[in-house]
Amino acid sequence: MRQPSATHADTTETYTFDPGSLSSAQRMGDACAICHTKWPRPRARIGELPDGATVFGCRECAEIIASHTSRTVTHALAAH
């Protein structure tokens, strides 16, 4: 569901991850940033870090992110 929010002027779909919430493997792209899966190697670009580095995730999580708002992503992270 797309947010009709007017508070968010940025229209890009890119989700910015908090580096502090990711492990080093996740920041390096060696593990899915959402579910920590390391194999198969996460290849889907699901977001980025504040410094512009790409954050990768597995296909499942990429689909979740593609169909949900960033708030849901935060919940997914908290669930683990």
Ligand SMILES: [Zn+2]
């Ligand atoms: Zn995943």
